[in-house]
Amino acid sequence: MNLLDKIKMQKKEPDKTPEIPVYWIETSDSVSRHFQFEPDGQLSMKVVDDARPVYRRVVESFLNKFFPSGYPYSVNEGYLRYTQFRALQHFSSAALSVLSTQSLLFAAGLRPTPAQATAVSWILKDGMQHAGKLICSNLGARMDSEPKCWRILADVLYDLGTGLEVLSPLCPHLFLEVAGLGNFAKGMAVVAARATRLPIYSSFAKEGNLSDLFAKGEAISTLFNVLGLGVGIQLASTVCSSMQGKFVAGPLLSIVHVYCVIEEMRATPVNTLNPQRTAMVVADFVKVCFTFQHVLLFYFHLPNFFNCHPTQTGKISSPADLRYHEDLLFPGRLIEEAGNVKVGQALHRAVRPSKLRELKEIFPGEKFILSPGNKWTDLVLEQNASGEDALRAWLVAAYASSMKKSYHESTSVTLQDAYEKMNSVFDPFLSELQAKGWHTDRFLDGTGSRFSW
Secondary structure, three states: OOOHHHHHHHHHHOOOOOOOOOOOEEEEEEEEEEEHHHHHHEEEEEEEEOOOHHHHHHHHHHHHHHHOOOOOOOOOHHHHHHHHHHHHHHHHHHHHHHHHHHHHHHHOOOOOOHHHHHHHHHHHHHHHHHHHHHHHHHOOHHHHHHHHHHHHHHHHHHHHHHHHHHHHOHHHHHHHHHHHHHHHHHHHHHHHHHHHHHHHHHHOOOOHHHHHHHHHHHHHHHHHHHHHHHHHHHHHHHHOOEEEEEEEEEEEEEEEHHHHHHHHHHHHHOEEEOOOHHHHHHHHHHOOOOHHHHHHHOOOOOOOOOOOOOOOOOOOOOHEEEEEEOOOOOOOOOOOOHEEEEEEOOHHOOOOHHHHHHHHHHHHOEEEEEEEEOOOEEEEEEOOOHHHHHHHHHHHHHHHHHHHHHHHOOHHHHHHHHHHHHHHHHHHHHEEEEOOOEEEEEEEEOOOOOOOO
């Protein structure tokens, strides 16, 4: 070997470094595990010491089991408040159900005859409850439109049915009638609660994690149902062993139950368009100051010397912005700032035949007809109209209502001007609306009447 080869070997030898073992750390359910390949190729694992305080580990373990993965970043605003009141709601409902069951046993007798048992089973469980479910199942479209209102109504009906069961010992001769009516109300409540559950959970889903949200929500419900049953058993064996005790505890639990449901619904940011939410969005957007400059520009086509643009508007609200302003008791109320629009009227009732051709010419190619009246404006949508079509119609109605207050023009002229103005602002309005999280592909008007040409 010559001298040059020896020098090359000496340079290469220091470059050899010992192999670094391959390892990684995996974290699952708040437990970290260290994995490493040994020199012989075997995989070893050991649990990494957790330096977190005990209370922190307990809290994070609870969050992992009862909240969606990635919480709070994987859900929309309001989910924590919704969950808090949902837990308290199920707790109070479970406690109340124990009292009603105890009363039913007292009213029916602890050892009924086989014939009585058959009648009770049919009327209470198989008969009246199923009848309530069938009746309520026909209202599914209304529940899609107003899931919050129907969710509240479901729990009011449930408490009404439970209350009738609690009162059944006072009239044992009418036991089947009273308890059957109570289960009829409960049957309607069960359908309404289940039908509105998915739209409400969908409002919180942020990262395509609807199934995770649903599963964790049901886990919380189950946990607090069990706790509520335990408290209910204690109440039934102590304070509520008499009817007087039930008369005190029953209404209190029912009030807590309904209050929690209302707070849950107020915290829910539903992002679909229905008549009320559409009107509220448009009312916030249409804040136009019809000043002298607007008159010059819009009617006389003179220069706008004061730089007051006629399409000056307000903000665009997100679902989270509107959630606490929704009317959960009277969702059908008219909103003056949005044009007092009433949707769902049949076309032949909303529009006079002599006016139909004129209105079609004012709104060429649109999938809606607007018919202004003295107290409100009727909106009739085509069969395949979307949320965007409803927004266009609502904007026209809102602008026309504002113009009508300021100027004394004919209805057709006012509608034409409002239609032009809507077209000038609609594209940026729609883009920002979608950026705020609104779903504009559908318009949920319940059982409103629609038409097709």
